[in-house]
Structure formats: C-alpha cells, structure tokens
Amino acid sequence: MAADGAQLRSTLLTAALSACAMCLASWSIDTDRSTEHTHGLFEIREEARRFISHENAKGQQQWDVQEPNLKILVPRCAVPLETQWTPKSYGRSKLSVMVICTAAVPNAVMRRWDVHVPVERKPN
Structure with missing residues (x-):
C-alpha cells in the first residue's frame, strides 16, 4: 500500500x-502585458526600445535591446514611463537602459520603481 x-x-x-x-x-515577454494592477514586461521592453531607437538615430553607436529580467514584477505605473541610460554609479556590469516609474498606482508594495533593461552593441 x-x-x-x-x-x-x-x-x-x-x-x-x-x-x-x-x-x-x-x-x-510578448504575452506579459500590463493589467489593472501590474506593469507588463512587454511595455517596459518597448519603452526601452523607443529610447534606444532615439539613441541609435544619433548615429554614433548602435545598440540592440535585450530582455528584462523575467522575474521582475512591478505595480502598474500611474504616469508615463521615463527612460535614461543606467548611471555607472549603480554598479551594473553591463550597459542598460533604466525604465522608470515615478508614481505607481496605489499599492502596498512600492510607490515608484525602475527596471534595468540590458543592451548590447550591434555588430558592425
């Protein structure tokens, strides 16, 4: 038994x-879309892609956006997302774009957040 x-x-x-x-x-990531309560990795990656598209248009170095960390779960942002290069002072080993939410929808976890999306230099 x-x-x-x-x-x-x-x-x-x-x-x-x-x-x-x-x-x-x-x-x-293509199916991880924003909901009423969470901000999807798809939208976060798309924001990083818009930022890199503007950077690539400057014509100096060319970059490809990689995938954000699949373990990330953040509350939905209540304001438009902001983007910038991740400052070197953050100590990240690879260059990345920082996607920033300055005001998340009211929740018990966090008021603001930032997600670092890695980038790689395009091969010549």
Whole structure:
C-alpha cells in the first residue's frame, strides 16, 4: 500500500511539473502585458526600445535591446514611463537602459520603481 502511495505521489508530481513546463513554455515577454494592477514586461521592453531607437538615430553607436529580467514584477505605473541610460554609479556590469516609474498606482508594495533593461552593441 505504501508503495502505491509513493507511486501515486510520483505520478502526480510528474504531471504537475509537466503542466508547469507547458505553462512556462507558452509565456513570453510578448504575452506579459500590463493589467489593472501590474506593469507588463512587454511595455517596459518597448519603452526601452523607443529610447534606444532615439539613441541609435544619433548615429554614433548602435545598440540592440535585450530582455528584462523575467522575474521582475512591478505595480502598474500611474504616469508615463521615463527612460535614461543606467548611471555607472549603480554598479551594473553591463550597459542598460533604466525604465522608470515615478508614481505607481496605489499599492502596498512600492510607490515608484525602475527596471534595468540590458543592451548590447550591434555588430558592425
């Protein structure tokens, strides 16, 4: 009987992990859109892309926007997002664009936030 219980738990665990893997496989930044309560990584990445597009138009160095950290979860921003190069004083190892929310919708977690979106120099 104990062996049957262990086998059932193992089967259930395997099924649960498979379901989680399928959910994660269908999730991407392109589907992570803003909701009433959270700001989507899609919109954050798009804001970084707009910033880099303006920087690339200056004609000096050319950059590609990478993906923001997929673990990031921030409250929805109540004001338009701002962007700038992440200051070197932040100690980040790679160059990134800082997407800034100066006023999040009222919540119990944070009033403002910033997300660092990495960039890479385009190959010549």
